[in-house]
Amino acid sequence: xxxxxxxxxxxxxxxxxxxxxxxxxxxxxxxxxxxxxxxxxxxxxxxxxxxxxxxxxxxxxxxxxxxxxxxxxxxxxxxxxxxxxxxxxxxxxxxxxxxxxxxxxxxxxxxxxxxxxxxxxxxxxxxxxxxxxxxxxxxxxxxxxxxxxxxxxxxxxxxxxxxxxxxxxxxxxxxxxxxxxxxxxxxxxxxxxxxxxxxxxxxxxxxxxxxxxxxxxxxxxxxxxxxxxxxxxxxxxxxxxxxxxxxxxxxxxxxxxxxxxxxxxxxxxxxxxxxxxxxxxxxxxxxxxxxxxxxxxxxxxxxxxxxxxxxxxxxxxxxxxxxxxxxxxxxxxxxxxxxxxxxxxxxxxxxxxxxxxxxxxxxxxxxxxxxxxxxxxxxxxxxxxxxxxxxxxxxxxxxxxxxxxxxxxxxxxxxxxxxxxxxxxxxxxxxxxxxxxxxxxxxxxxxxxxxxxxxxxxxxxxxxxxxxxxxxxxxxxxxxxxxxxxxxxxxxxxxxxxxxxxxxxxxxxxxxxxxxxxxxxxxxxxxxxxxxxxxxxxxxxxxxxxxxxxxxxxxxxxxxxxxxxxxxxxxxxxxxxxxxxxxxxxxxxxxxxxxxxxxxxxxxxxxxxxxxxxxxxxxxxxxxxxxxxxxxxxxxxxxxxxxxxxxxxxxxxxxxxxxxxxxxxxxxxxxxxxxxxxxxxxxxxxxxxxxxxxxxxxxxxxxxxxxxx
Numbered sequence: 001x002x003x004x005x006x007x008x009x010x011x012x013x014x015x016x017x018x019x020x021x022x023x024x025x026x027x028x029x030x031x032x033x034x035x036x037x038x039x040x041x042x043x044x045x046x047x048x049x050x051x052x053x054x055x056x057x058x059x060x061x062x063x064x065x066x067x068x069x070x071x072x073x074x075x076x077x078x079x080x081x082x083x084x085x086x087x088x089x090x091x092x093x094x095x096x097x098x099x100x101x102x103x104x105x106x107x108x109x110x111x112x113x114x115x116x117x118x119x120x121x122x123x124x125x126x127x128x129x130x131x132x133x134x135x136x137x138x139x140x141x142x143x144x145x146x147x148x149x150x151x152x153x154x155x156x157x158x159x160x161x162x163x164x165x166x167x168x169x170x171x172x173x174x175x176x177x178x179x180x181x182x183x184x185x186x187x188x189x190x191x192x193x194x195x196x197x198x199x200x201x202x203x204x205x206x207x208x209x210x211x212x213x214x215x216x217x218x219x220x221x222x223x224x225x226x227x228x229x230x231x232x233x234x235x236x237x238x239x240x241x242x243x244x245x246x247x248x249x250x251x252x253x254x255x256x257x258x259x260x261x262x263x264x265x266x267x268x269x270x271x272x273x274x275x276x277x278x279x280x281x282x283x284x285x286x287x288x289x290x291x292x293x294x295x296x297x298x299x300x301x302x303x304x305x306x307x308x309x310x311x312x313x314x315x316x317x318x319x320x321x322x323x324x325x326x327x328x329x330x331x332x333x334x335x336x337x338x339x340x341x342x343x344x345x346x347x348x349x350x351x352x353x354x355x356x357x358x359x360x361x362x363x364x365x366x367x368x369x370x371x372x373x374x375x376x377x378x379x380x381x382x383x384x385x386x387x388x389x390x391x392x393x394x395x396x397x398x399x400x401x402x403x404x405x406x407x408x409x410x411x412x413x414x415x416x417x418x419x420x421x422x423x424x425x426x427x428x429x430x431x432x433x434x435x436x437x438x439x440x441x442x443x444x445x446x447x448x449x450x451x452x453x454x455x456x457x458x459x460x461x462x463x464x465x466x467x468x469x470x471x472x473x474x475x476x477x478x479x480x481x482x483x484x485x486x487x488x489x490x491x492x493x494x495x496x497x498x499x500x501x502x503x504x505x506x507x508x509x510x511x512x513x514x515x516x517x518x519x520x521x522x523x524x525x526x527x528x529x530x531x532x533x534x535x536x537x538x539x540x541x542x543x544x545x546x547x548x549x550x551x552x553x554x555x556x557x558x559x560x561x562x563x564x565x566x567x568x569x570x571x572x573x574x575x576x577x578x579x580x581x582x583x584x585x586x587x588x589x590x591x592x593x594x595x596x597x598x599x600x601x602x603x604x605x606x607x608x609x610x611x612x613x614x615x616x617x618x619x620x621x622x623x624x625x626x627x628x629x630x631x632x633x634x635x636x637x638x639x640x641x642x643x644x645x646x647x648x649x650x651x652x653x654x655x656x657x658x659x660x661x662x663x664x665x666x667x668x669x670x671x672x673x674x675x676x677x678x679x680x681x682x683x684x685x686x687x688x689x690x691x692x693x694x695x696x697x698x699x700x701x702x703x704x705x706x707x708x709x
């Protein structure tokens with residue numbers, strides 16, 4: 001046989017082995033870009049690659065570097081494949097029967113000795129709606145504990161709290177992204193879309209091409225500032241003060257939409273009285289932004305015929321996060337820029353299902369459909385759906401970080417963690433590590449042995465997005481179906497089936513009998529019926545045919561709701577609430593001992609605690625370790641060298657980081673990304689001070705000292 005013929009036959013065999021690409025969704029940020037997974041099989045291995053889905057209803061076939069590599073961690077050879085029990089400090093594989101019997105023995109032993117509330121449940125914002133719903137039901141029915149919360153508490157809780165207080169309901173975006181180019185002024189506050197949600201940047205670029213003025217509020221000159229007409233380089237923690245300055249100009253220069261305010265809001269008189277006491281000079285001094293720029297920004301937004309405001313963690317991750325966001329909502333309402341095309345508000349969600357994850361019961365205070373666990377009518381309805389007496393439904397628990405404190409105090413003796421990594425994601429993580437070591441039983445369900453899993457008594461191998469199935473609610477409030485496209489590796493099981501298996505051995509199996517994940521969704525639909533986040537009118541078939549449906553969708557004939565608040569808000573009287581917001585300084589301002597302000601955030605190459613992206617060579621090689629971003633002048637005064645190392649210390653600890661000069665950051669502020677654990681975890685330093693309303697920790701600002709190291 002000729003060499004040419006052998007080559008030809010080999011090529012034909014390779015082509016024959018290439019399976020037809022299958023559509024899936026990126027597991028990372030809240031945009032939930034759809035993509036095509038390609039698999040090429042050979043005798044020894046399968047090779048995978050990804051291409052964008054050109055028919056994506058949101059991104060028109062765009063993917064970022066994370067999406068292009070999203071399959072790597074799911075097919076990684078370090079995936080957990082068997083149940084593991086720690087014996088004498090070593091994890092050893094066991095059968096599922098052995099694992100489930102151990103889970104039963106540990107949970108029942110703790111409950112018998114300490115009561116039901118001695119068990120806690122900690123979830124994640126990347127779980128599907130079905131798994132989020134099931135986890136809440138599992139905690140309250142199978143375990144009968146009040147202690148459940150999730151890492152979404154650190155993502156969206158401040159914006160959710162502000163939206164609920166102001167509008168009466170919380171959905172990430174009040175308008176679809178397709179309306180962004182209709183806005184004539186856009187404020188991007190504490191959000192770095194170019195790196196965190198890069199596939200939606202074209203909407204903002206198009207808006208600018210159409211004449212939109214864009215204002216970016218951030219202590220750093222991020223990649224998003226490339227589209228800014230005005231960058232307000234704010235001092236971290238002074239957002240509410242800045243907005244008070246903007247509001248004062250809007251009121252005094254006549255940009256208030258008085259007809260809208262009179263017909264559709266309450267509270268204007270109180271807000272106007274408050275703004276009379278505001279001094280622009282004081283605002284400028286507090287924020288570090290010249291008063292002339294505050295006036296310029298207020299005029300840009302106030303004079304614009306249409307406008308939108310977007311916030312993210314830079315505004316929200318503060319002990320005053322709810323108040324900060326409420327003041328931005330005052331800005332939206334005073335100018336009447338909501339409920340119309342190109343007019344609205346958006347909280348840019350970080351996690352894949354940060355929106356859906358908080359709608360259906362993972363939060364300590366919530367039940368499915370955005371019902372409240374302390375509301376008697378809501379409790380009665382959900383108890384009926386679940387088939388239990390209302391009095392058996394636990395009461396409200398505490399927030400995610402407060403659960404760690406309860407563990408540290410010895411009030412929680414056992415913890416089940418699903419698809420989350422609290423050792424890295426919580427503030428003051430030294431306390432978290434100490435607390436987890438005190439547990440009598442820690443069960444972690446995950447893909448990898450994470451920093452949290454190192455403390456676990458048992459690991460159970462869960463499912464990745466390629467093997468899982470269910471719905472995700474992306475940042476617009478659009479519900480989408482993600483189908484399973486690969487078999488599970490080894491003896492791994494679907495996350496929802498693991499919960500059902502545990503419920504079965506605990507004697508609660510009859511409440512968790514589902515033949516498919518679609519069965520769970522149909523129960524979720526019923527549980528959400530009549531709630532603020534109403535999914536009742538959706539079916540898998542409808543969602544797929546219509547390329548996603550916006551909630552609320554109360555009936556099968558209902559088209560969904562892409563734009564909220566066209567005629568009324570969600571409060572009983574249909575009116576939104578204006579509120580005077582007093583500036584609150586950060587809980588930990590700079591001092592002589594700790595003279596610099598530390599702020600944290602994301603980088604393009606990584607996601608959350610980095611478990612998935614740090615397992616992806618292409619991504620990890622681009623950003624292999626956290627960097628201390630510091631202004632060159634500040635660095636020179638301290639004696640730091642670009643590329644050298646520095647010791648960064650707060651009241652809670654000290655870490656050593658590589659130095660990166662950046663002239664794009666304020667001279668009194670440093671920035672570090674939070675995607676790493678162990679000795680590179682910046683959350684060993686961050687402040688656990690909590691917002692009094694939503695219990696969001698103050699990740700975005702704490703006082704630090706910096707020395708050559």
